[in-house]
Amino acid sequence: MSVSSAARSWRLPLLLTVVVIAFAYVGGLFERRSPLEPLAIRAPDGDVAASTSPAGLSVPSQRSSTEPGATARPAHPGLQIDDRAPSAVSDPLKGVDLAGRLHRPGQSIGCQAVVLVFLGIHCPISNNALPGLNHLHREGKPHGIELFGILSAPSVSRTEALRHAADYAIEFPVLMDSTGELSERFGATHTPHAFVTTPQGQLLYAGAIDDQFPSVGKKRLAAGRLYLREALDDRLAGRAVRTPQTHPVGCLLESRHHSRKSSLITFAREVAPVIYSNCTTCHRQGAVAPFPLESFEEVVRHAAQIKVMVELRLMPPWKPERGFGHFRDELVLTEREVELLISWIDAGQPRGDMEQEPAAPKFEGGWQLGTPDLIAEVPEAFSVPADGPDIYQYFVVPSGLVEDRLVSAIEYRPGQPQVVHHASFRFDDAGLAKRLDDAFPGPGYARTGNWGFDSGGTLGGWAVGITPQRLPSGYGRPIKAGSDVVLQTHYHPAGRSVEDRGRLGLYFAERGATQRIEELFVANMSLSIPPGEREFVHRADYVLSADATLHAILPHAHLLARQMEAVAILPDGRVEPLIRILDWDFGWQSQYSFAQPLRLPAGTRIEFVVTFDNSVFNPLNPFNPARRVRWGEESTAEMAVCFLDVSADSDAQLDTLLAHNRRYIAEQSVPSAGSP
Secondary structure, three states, rough: OOOOHHHHHHHHHHHHHHHHEEEEEEHHHHHOOOOOOOEEEOOOEEEEEEOEEEEEOOOOEEEEOOOOOEEEOOOOOHHHHHHHHHHEOOOOOOOOOOOOEEEEEOOOOOOOEEEEEEEEEOOOOHHHHHHHHHHHHHHHHHHHHEEEEEOOOOOHHHHHHHHHHHHOOOOOEEEEOOOOOHHHHOOOOOEEEEEEEOOEEEEEEEEEOOOOOOOEEEEOOOOOHHHHHHHHHHHHHHHOOOOEEEEEOEEOOOOOOOOOOOHOOOOOHHHHHHHHHHHHOOOOOOOOOOOOOOHHHHHOOOOOOOOHHHHOOOOOOOOOOOOOOOOOOOOOOOOOHHHHHHHHHHHOOOOOHHHOOOOOOHHHHHHHOOOOOOOEEEEOOOOOOOOOOOOEEEEEEOOOOOOOOOEEEEEEEEEHHHHHEEEEEEHHHHHHHHHHHHOOOOOEEOOOOOOOOOOOEEEEEEEEEOOOOOOOOEEEEEEEOOEEEEEEEEEEEOOOOEOOOOOOEEEOOOOOEEEEEEEEEEEEEOOOOOOOOOOOEEEEEEEEEOOEEEEEEEEEEEEEEEEEEEEEEEEOOOOEEEEEOOOOOOOOOOOOEEEEEEEOOOEEEEEEEEEEEOOOOOOOOOOOOOEEEEEOOOOOEEEEEEEEEEOOOHHHHHHHHHHHHHHHHHHHOOOOOOHH
């Protein structure tokens, strides 16, 4: 190569670099660092004396041998990995992606870490990172790594975002941070800016993806340090993240005016993502909510009611006390989301640019989990009268199964949700339920007190508010070949006669699955609540006879219950909070799946405490004057039972647990009408 051609070969890249840097400095596109704001000022002995951090993060200074811009994790003896993380995020993350799919980062089965990368569609450094992020998404997904791109710039339209995702073949979900809540919560300042959290929201890493761009306008041929990958490797290995924070290099995140006028808030950009992420799962055609919220028109039609319900924090309904147990799919609006909705409604509900609107979440055939592997449909509609006492009706449906299977999830769809208070499901492999059905006129058979058979096993239950969820991979509830599916339906007449015909969808675990999930009960059936008692405390406890893993919890009571709490007291005396509900609602009961299953050793005592109000001051008391109320299945009677979904290390161990729990229940007696 001649000297002149060699000169030409580097002259053009140098010229382009100078132009880009000049434009960036004048226009504010890239980060600018002042000499007075160093990333890491090293003392002569190598200590990091100061560090400039993104808003909301704080990293103690420590002796470090890492390169400038990186802050090593402080070593504090005795602290666990999450205790040493720079910061924590308490509110659950949620959002609708560019394709209209609802996501709850950190809530999937087996999630080990959540990666959020703030992107800029016009930022060359951000776009340069996309192929590597695609690779990280493909590689990390099987190991429980959830990776999301976040677009937070207020000037980026959904149409532009869709075009950008297609042009760069982005394989991971991209969420529109239309309200700016995510960027503010995490303190994102640049694109790209990466954050790693635990499924519970504890911040493990914040900063650059790697060191390929040591500074603006300078790019190495290849990265020397892969900060994001290293943080994930450390997380999966159970180690403290070696470098919890670096300074991001890239384009400055577009500023967002927090004092924006409410008239600038539109349905298309800010409100629709909030509604679709928090409300539409239940508020859709064929679901349990009284009206759908699947379009702008439907939301405007119910705007006044929405305002009242969110101001009172009644919707979306989430009963467990935050922080007392950690659950998947927590339905909670943040304060910013509440403020945004109220401001938009008060401003007259402007729609905005329709091209900005996200697609409403789609539910295949109306099923939240997609088309079931098996649908057990009640063969004949059942007539529910307009008024009268509660009805417990049992419907028997042949499964048609030719082999034993494990059931990973169930989803129940009542024909008339307004009259179905709850439903429970079992399988019967002895034909006993079929005999009861044949002997009873009309569809199904009526019964109170018990199912009339004890063969087979439980498949779970449903009540208003329960969101269907799959069990972890490899787990399931067993169902036998040739068995019948039995649907116990608790009807509550609601003012008009209707015809109900429910359907139960079963989703099978993969054929190699072997881990069974079974149901344990914690109850004290000696319950007898004196009339006039405003704070009657009833306790139940149960001691595990073998090691168990707790996956989900479902507390249950009727109209007089006001508060309830469950804890696990381990053999070493430590107390694990399970669930606490301070405002019990008979009309909104749910099963709650733990964000991470809890390992409980043999000898752990489960304590369940329920407080009842059997006075005339309880507006839900079915009796006036108040009378003594005892244990019973009718709504006017009472119950206090805590259902636990558990697994064990082996089938033999699980069978031991089940047998012990069944004896515990069988040995109890219900107080008679004449007893105190």
